[in-house]
Amino acid sequence: MNPLRWPRLWLALWLAGMAIGAYLSLRAGIIRDPVIPHLDKLIHAGGYGGLAALACGLFAPGRARGAALLWLLIFSGLIELAQGAWAVNRLADPWDLLANACGIGLAAALFRRDMRK
Numbered sequence: 001m002n003p004l005r006w007p008r009l010w011l012a013l014w015l016a017g018m019a020i021g022a023y024l025s026l027r028a029g030i031i032r033d034p035v036i037p038h039l040d041k042l043i044h045a046g047g048y049g050g051l052a053a054l055a056c057g058l059f060a061p062g063r064a065r066g067a068a069l070l071w072l073l074i075f076s077g078l079i080e081l082a083q084g085a086w087a088v089n090r091l092a093d094p095w096d097l098l099a100n101a102c103g104i105g106l107a108a109a110l111f112r113r114d115m116r117k
Contacts, residue, residue, distance in 0.1 A: 007058065014054045018075060021047055025079045029089035041099040048076055049103030056111035069108055076100035 004010050034040065055068035077097055084092025 004058070010054065010058050014051065014058060017051050017054065018072075021051070022079055026082055026087050026090075029087065031089050041095060044096050044099035045103035045106070047103065048072060048100040049107045052104040052107035053111070056107060061112075065108075069104055072104050073101055076104075 051072055052069055055072060056065060059065040059068050080092045080094075080097050083090040
């Protein structure tokens with residue numbers, strides 16, 4: 001782990017963020033036309049980008065950080081599958097998974113660039 005002042009708190013926030021994301025993704029959806037088309041993709045990218053940024057702050061560069069980011073990608077795929085199987089008024093959307101991957105990748109790239117300075 002990276003040397004943080006309260007690493008257990010940050011780890012708890014990261015885990016809580018995943019739990020909240022899972023809850024919001026699996027609760028019953030409301031069927032309506034979106035006010036802004038594809039806004040949900042930006043929300044997906046931002047949410048998983050935020051989780052990835054937390055992971056990059058928590059874990060030192062290398063295997064631990066790579067494993068955390070890979071876990072986020074797998075987690076987002078599992079959530080999409082669960083939406084298709086169990087959630088009411090929700091569908092498994094491969095575009096959501098792509099948006100999640102873009103958010104994770106962007107955060108990883110920003111932290112990688114930051115580490116080079």
